[in-house]
Amino acid sequence: MAGFLKTETGRGLALSAPASLYVGLLVAAPLGILVAYSFWTQTYVEIDKTLTWANYLEAATDPLVRHLMLRSIAIAGAVTAATVMLAYPIAYFIAFRTQKKTLWLLLITIPFWSSYLLRVFSWKLILGFNGVMNSALISLGLIEEPLTFLLYNEFAVVLTLAHAWAPFAILPIYVSLQKIDRSLLEAATDLGCSKLERFIRVTLPLTVPGIIAASLIIFIPTVGDYVTPSLVGGSQGKMVANLIQVQFGPANNWPLGATLSLVAMASVGFVAILFVILATALGRRIR
Amino acid sequence: MTDQNIIEISGVEKRFGTFTAVKDLNLTLKEGEFFSLLGPSGCGKTTALRMIAGFQDHDAGTIRIAGQDMAHIPANKRPANMVFQSYAIFPHLNVGDNVAFGLRKLGLSKAEMKDRVAEALEMVELGGLQARKADELSGGQRQRVALARALVMRPKVLLLDEPLSALDKNLREAMQLEMRRLQQKLGITFVMVTHDQYEAMTMSDRIGVMFAGKLEQVDRPEVLYARPCNRRVASFIGGMNFLDARVTGDNGSTVDVNVQGFGPLTIDVNPNALSRSPDLLAGIRPEQLEIGAERPEGYDACLQGIVSDIAFYGESVHYYVRTDGMEDPVSVAVPNYFHTVDHKRGDQVWLGVQNASVIDLGAREA
Numbered sequence: 107m108a109g110f111l112k113t114e115t116g117r118g119l120a121l122s123a124p125a126s127l128y129v130g131l132l133v134a135a136p137l138g139i140l141v142a143y144s145f146w147t148q149t150y151v152e153i154d155k156t157l158t159w160a161n162y163l164e165a166a167t168d169p170l171v172r173h174l175m176l177r178s179i180a181i182a183g184a185v186t187a188a189t190v191m192l193a194y195p196i197a198y199f200i201a202f203r204t205q206k207k208t209l210w211l212l213l214i215t216i217p218f219w220s221s222y223l224l225r226v227f228s229w230k231l232i233l234g235f236n237g238v239m240n241s242a243l244i245s246l247g248l249i250e251e252p253l254t255f256l257l258y259n260e261f262a263v264v265l266t267l268a269h270a271w272a273p274f275a276i277l278p279i280y281v282s283l284q285k286i287d288r289s290l291l292e293a294a295t296d297l298g299c300s301k302l303e304r305f306i307r308v309t310l311p312l313t314v315p316g317i318i319a320a321s322l323i324i325f326i327p328t329v330g331d332y333v334t335p336s337l338v339g340g341s342q343g344k345m346v347a348n349l350i351q352v353q354f355g356p357a358n359n360w361p362l363g364a365t366l367s368l369v370a371m372a373s374v375g376f377v378a379i380l381f382v383i384l385a386t387a388l389g390r391r392i393r
Numbered sequence: 394m395t396d397q398n399i400i401e402i403s404g405v406e407k408r409f410g411t412f413t414a415v416k417d418l419n420l421t422l423k424e425g426e427f428f429s430l431l432g433p434s435g436c437g438k439t440t441a442l443r444m445i446a447g448f449q450d451h452d453a454g455t456i457r458i459a460g461q462d463m464a465h466i467p468a469n470k471r472p473a474n475m476v477f478q479s480y481a482i483f484p485h486l487n488v489g490d491n492v493a494f495g496l497r498k499l500g501l502s503k504a505e506m507k508d509r510v511a512e513a514l515e516m517v518e519l520g521g522l523q524a525r526k527a528d529e530l531s532g533g534q535r536q537r538v539a540l541a542r543a544l545v546m547r548p549k550v551l552l553l554d555e556p557l558s559a560l561d562k563n564l565r566e567a568m569q570l571e572m573r574r575l576q577q578k579l580g581i582t583f584v585m586v587t588h589d590q591y592e593a594m595t596m597s598d599r600i601g602v603m604f605a606g607k608l609e610q611v612d613r614p615e616v617l618y619a620r621p622c623n624r625r626v627a628s629f630i631g632g633m634n635f636l637d638a639r640v641t642g643d644n645g646s647t648v649d650v651n652v653q654g655f656g657p658l659t660i661d662v663n664p665n666a667l668s669r670s671p672d673l674l675a676g677i678r679p680e681q682l683e684i685g686a687e688r689p690e691g692y693d694a695c696l697q698g699i700v701s702d703i704a705f706y707g708e709s710v711h712y713y714v715r716t717d718g719m720e721d722p723v724s725v726a727v728p729n730y731f732h733t734v735d736h737k738r739g740d741q742v743w744l745g746v747q748n749a750s751v752i753d754l755g756a757r758e759a
Contacts, residue, residue, distance in 0.1 A: 292448055293481035295468045297495030297546065307494075311485045393490045393497065 143364035161365035178345040182328035185267040193275035201283035233257040258340025275320040282316025314389035397424040405454035414440045416606045429593040432603035473550040474543035480535045489523030513545035553585040622665040638675040655694035663753040670756030679726040681750035692745030
């Protein structure tokens with residue numbers, strides 16, 4: 107035993123054992139249980155443990171599931187696009203236009219200093235019927251009746267999440283911008299590029315990895331988010347996670363909930379891989 | 394080289410806050426000339442180059458390229474291209490696309506662009522390497538790609554910022570000759586910044602030596618070596634023994650001097666010397682001194698001393714000779730003709746010098 111621990115393999119295994127144990131118990135095991143549940147069925151109060159594809163069949167044919175799944179992906183896509191597009195200029199500013207990088211990076215993490223729930227409720231207060239936005243617009247005389255399209259829809263979900271995710275997008279993009287050798291930018295200028303051409307032909311392709319990282323970090327958890335849609339999404343802002351939550355809660359159909367979870371995971375994985383391939387290929391096309 | 398002026402710089406100054414990086418720079422370069430700006434790091438040579446390229450504005454004076462004032466012309470519109478110290482090879486593009494980078498702006502046909510890229514790569518002996526990825530290139534290859542990428546634009550002026558400093562010694566020496574050959578074949582004006590005196594001397598038609606933001610002397614390499622304008626330039630280029638001297642008589646083009654250690658000599662007045670004074674600084678190149686166990690015959694002045702150190706360089710042996718009344722030892726370089734080291738440390742030796750070997754370096758600074 108002592109001899110084994112002195113070998114390269116032994117030391118590697120010993121060092122990674124705590125993490126492996128942790129991941130095994132908290133990720134692999136629950137996932138295994140989830141997979142098992144997805145092949146069982148619910149009969150009133152008991153679980154029928156006969157293996158069956160019934161849940162998958164239901165998930166594939168139920169229009170509500172498809173609708174919510176597609177909407178989740180669309181909303182997550184919109185959140186990702188909005189966040190990355192808003193984050194890029196900020197990351198660019200920190201990387202190229204300021205000497206006080208640490209101060210700015212610190213400021214960007216400020217949203218983390220309050221709880222996520224608190225921030226979602228703040229958006230409710232801002233966007234609500236008698237909220238900050240409507241009161242301000244009415245007192246300015248710009249509108250007479252409060253606007254109702256601000257809250258309880260997809261827009262509110264995108265806005266809230268884009269705000270919440272901003273640091274997760276800014277940081278990886280900032281890192282990829284920061285890594286760019288400044289002489290590459292000068293070389294592009296020297297070879298005749300205007301500032302815009304230089305951005306498109308050098309800066310942008312060199313930050314593709316940062317954009318991909320930011321997009322995945324945002325897209326994947328957003329598809330499965332259920333807090334935000336519950337609080338600010340209203341009925342038209344509901345997402346697949348809300349449906350899953352219903353299965354594990356009020357509907358008490360764990361097997362179907364498990365199936366929906368796995369279907370959602372597979373869909374997210376598929377879209378994410380497709381996105382990485384497309385973004386990489388697009389980045390390579392720029393010459 | 395032609396008689397046409399390609400770069401005319403007059404009264405150019407650059408300040409960063411309170412620090413003046415370049416002071417009153419005046420310089421005229423001929424078309425087809427290979428010019429080097431030589432100086433220690435921080436002397437302002439790179440700033441000068443970047444002002445010509447357009448990466449840095451100048452605070453005073455004018456820069457003209459091919460007769461055109463560059464004051465309001467941005468870097469991307471100037472008829473000059475640059476080879477960067479880091480080579481700045483675009484990591485996301487292959488060799489062919491790196492070289493074609495600037496060409497894409499010119500609206501060439503696909504075939505024409507392909508031809509020009511191929512031609513440029515042939516020129517730097519990287520023919521057929523278009524598809525090679527940027528991260529698969531060696532240091533020497535990166536340097537060549539950077540060169541091809543700039544030359545393919547057919548610039549009037551090629552600016553080179555320490556182009557060889559990242560290469561190892563053998564490759565660097567080979568590239569020096571190759572770049573010189575290429576420059577002569579193309580007839581493009583090259584302006585190179587370097588801190589390496591040998592690089593500057595082997596490649597350039599003329600060299601400008603810069604110290605602390607000031608261009609001190611501009612001359613052909615051999616003149617710079619034989620007639621440096623002051624102590625700084627003399628010590629930056631080649632080895633030099635500095636000796637105090639006192640002028641005892643003025644004969645017009647020559648002066649009689651009493652040189653520390655050696656005694657009376659008659660030396661040429663250096664037309665490049667920046668200052669005159671009866672208290673003169675005299676310089677003697679180590680390889681121009683004769684060393685022997687006996688007093689050497691036929692020399693204009695001699696000095697006796699003791700060998701304090703010996704340095705063996707392979708192609709030459711350097712002896713350091715101490716003598717009474719002199720603070721620093723006199724260094725003597727002897728070509729290694731016969732694979733012998735003739736003197737040992739502690740040996741008594743004689744040094745001999747000719748009038749013509751003693752350089753007038755102007756007034757001795759306090």
